[in-house]
Amino acid sequence: MKKVAFYTLGCKVNAYDSAYMQELFLKNGYTPVGFGAPADIVVINTCTVTATADKKSRAAIRRAAAAGSKVIVAGCMAQKQAKELLEMDGVCAVVGTDDRAKIADVAERLLQGQVCIDMVHDIAGCAYEDMHVGTTGDKTRAIVKIQEGCDNFCSYCIIPYVRGRSRSRRMSGILDEAKTLADTGAKEIVLTGIHIASYADNGHLLGDVVCALDEIAGIRIRLGSIEPGVLGEDFIRQVSSAQSICPHFHLSLQSGSASVLKRMNRKYSPEEYMNFVNLLRLYFNRPAITTDIIAGFPGETPYEHNETMKFVEQAGFSRIHVFPFSAREGTKACNIFPKVPKRVAKERASALIRLGDEYEMKYINAMIGRKAQVLFEDASDAFKGCLEGYSERYIRVAAHAKSNELKTVTIARVCDKIAFGS
Numbered sequence: 001m002k003k004v005a006f007y008t009l010g011c012k013v014n015a016y017d018s019a020y021m022q023e024l025f026l027k028n029g030y031t032p033v034g035f036g037a038p039a040d041i042v043v044i045n046t047c048t049v050t051a052t053a054d055k056k057s058r059a060a061i062r063r064a065a066a067a068g069s070k071v072i073v074a075g076c077m078a079q080k081q082a083k084e085l086l087e088m089d090g091v092c093a094v095v096g097t098d099d100r101a102k103i104a105d106v107a108e109r110l111l112q113g114q115v116c117i118d119m120v121h122d123i124a125g126c127a128y129e130d131m132h133v134g135t136t137g138d139k140t141r142a143i144v145k146i147q148e149g150c151d152n153f154c155s156y157c158i159i160p161y162v163r164g165r166s167r168s169r170r171m172s173g174i175l176d177e178a179k180t181l182a183d184t185g186a187k188e189i190v191l192t193g194i195h196i197a198s199y200a201d202n203g204h205l206l207g208d209v210v211c212a213l214d215e216i217a218g219i220r221i222r223l224g225s226i227e228p229g230v231l232g233e234d235f236i237r238q239v240s241s242a243q244s245i246c247p248h249f250h251l252s253l254q255s256g257s258a259s260v261l262k263r264m265n266r267k268y269s270p271e272e273y274m275n276f277v278n279l280l281r282l283y284f285n286r287p288a289i290t291t292d293i294i295a296g297f298p299g300e301t302p303y304e305h306n307e308t309m310k311f312v313e314q315a316g317f318s319r320i321h322v323f324p325f326s327a328r329e330g331t332k333a334c335n336i337f338p339k340v341p342k343r344v345a346k347e348r349a350s351a352l353i354r355l356g357d358e359y360e361m362k363y364i365n366a367m368i369g370r371k372a373q374v375l376f377e378d379a380s381d382a383f384k385g386c387l388e389g390y391s392e393r394y395i396r397v398a399a400h401a402k403s404n405e406l407k408t409v410t411i412a413r414v415c416d417k418i419a420f421g422s
């Protein structure tokens, strides 16, 4: 019996790509095993968004190779560094960010004795690779990929170079997949992509996708990261009419300083971003606004860092992810000077994390006495005998509930950022 193991790094898009490839292996007679268990084929689906991601990807490849499996390296790092990866011990094939449909055939060729298969090709002008996922596996939240690539070329980001230009999935394919997943027990659909705000299929935009999915009974819909510069009030008004949309919006900020945003080549100003946040608060009841911020971008002065700190206070984010700047070779930010010393970038990141924690606690505590609709998933460590899951506003909530149950509870108290509901 042929066995396959997967190890997936990076974002939800990569998780979706892995789920699709895993299903291809199942259809081809493979038995899935956990990473680390003996396997004929191991697929490492890599991420290259930061230097740390590269390091983790290489470490996973070494581990799989040391166990004697035939290793296929897929994903963003494979797209960027195919030749170097093929030279690593144990790496038998590379598959980039297109042609994932061929991965099971590649595995067969390896098992028949072929070596060094390079499936990576230039992705310029590629069409959307049509993928379909039929089950959520052991997860209760289903990721549905609706878009690939990005046209924005933010000065720090390698993604447009490794995933190509923006292209969208047919809306009919999205609806079919969401219906199948709902039929197999999914209670939440997370719409994901590299830049879902730019979704466009024959005149259908992101808001149209949300409204079409709203017709599927028994699921709620959560949006992946969106960009304020692309979407406006029409979009907010449209999605606010959907009954099943989660009032949780991840708006990637990166900096609250206009001059830093300009150097980053982001397509909005802090004012435009704040207007979007205010509109969300107008159309939705207490929406959760979460974000990502880069600390210590090249040239960032103490004044600009303080602008970001002030912006975080004004926006009242319910959660922020902060990353000290990490230069990616081949991006414009590598040539922006002066660099912020690593120590300073880390200090700024710590200050932002502390501030973010403060606002996160404020947001969670303000939920005490209010109702939350929670999708319960795992056993809670904080509240023994309870299950935990995410509320529609992306708060971690524990309560007595069943796994994969979508249940409304009232928040009674909070412990370590986890709310307890009954």
Ligand code: SF4
Binding pocket: 150, 151, 152, 153, 154, 157, 158, 159, 160, 194, 195
């Ligand atoms: S919007 Fe910017 S940061 Fe996001 S994927 Fe595109 S280029 Fe990268």
